Amino acid sequence: MGDPRRQKKKFVVPKRPFDTDRFEQELQLIGSFGLRNKRELWRHSTDLSNFRRQARNLLALPPSERQHSEKELVNKLARIGVLEQPVLDQVLDLTLENVLERRLQTIVYRKGMAASLHHARQLVTHGHIALDSARVTTPARLMTVGEADRLAYASKSSLNDQSHPARIAASYAATKVVEPVDDYDERSRGGRDDRRGGRRDDRRDTRRDAPAKPAPKVKDDNVEPVSNEEVDPIGDEKLE
Incomplete structure (x- = not known):
């Protein structure tokens, strides 16, 4: 029987694992075309890179030597609806969206x-x-x-x-009519206070501007009330 064939990856992972711009672009494509994960996106990206590499290699050859291979590549891409015209130069202008549209x-x-x-x-x-x-x-x-x-x-x-x-x-x-994207993005970027109409900020400002209440007076039973009349420190007679 022999040994089973080694399963190889059908996609190439990005060289830079952490790239903010690439992250945003990949998430946008995954959401726009309903992909399951990034492996599906990388698989189609690898296919597109292979098409471009074949086109570059063929363009480097003389027309007489590349005629047969050029016809095969162009007809293949035109058959799946990626190319509008069977021209080899248009292969280099293909984008990942063109391939995802044919899924x-x-x-x-x-x-x-x-x-x-x-x-x-x-x-x-x-x-x-x-x-x-x-x-x-x-x-x-x-x-x-x-x-x-x-x-x-x-x-x-x-x-x-x-x-x-x-x-x-x-x-x-x-x-159905699709809601404008700008309005949706503006609402999605708003925080919790924006969704509540800013009422929390209004209440906070009102409390800050309100006058401070006087502290309540505490009555101590152990302290005797003092009269307004002056008392002689030696005797109990009032000073005249």
Whole structure:
């Protein structure tokens, strides 16, 4: 039988483990495309880097030597819908968003078959999506242009019913108006006092500006009250 093949990583981790700019960009892409973790993002990033490296190596060759390999690479990227025109120079202009748009999960959501990107991932993994009557359960699969048009609900899926709550939610999500992002970001950055309308600050300022109350007088039973009349320290007679 021989020894089993060694499993190798399908992605390359970033060289700088702690980079604030990269963290923000990765989190934005993960939220925008409903990815599960950063490994999925790194896998597609590695694929994009391989496409670019092949294009750079081919551009360094004479046109006569690169003709066959150039045609294979360009046709492959055009078939999955990444390239609009079969030109080798456009491969260097590709971004990670172009690759993520061709995921099965993203296409299911773009076609209005799911209420959100996370809902689309759930439908794919649970076997509700079919390609040519065959179930596909890989959300990260890169779909070709022809395959994207042949996607449908599985034959035994309960989502074939038009009155299914998930179908109603998907149709509503496709037509609803999205709230502006700037307004959402402004509210999300506000603290606890901003959400309460600043009432806490108002109460604090009112207490600070209010006049101080006089200290209450404490009555001591052991101290006898002193009269306003002057008393002779020697005798009990009053001074005239």
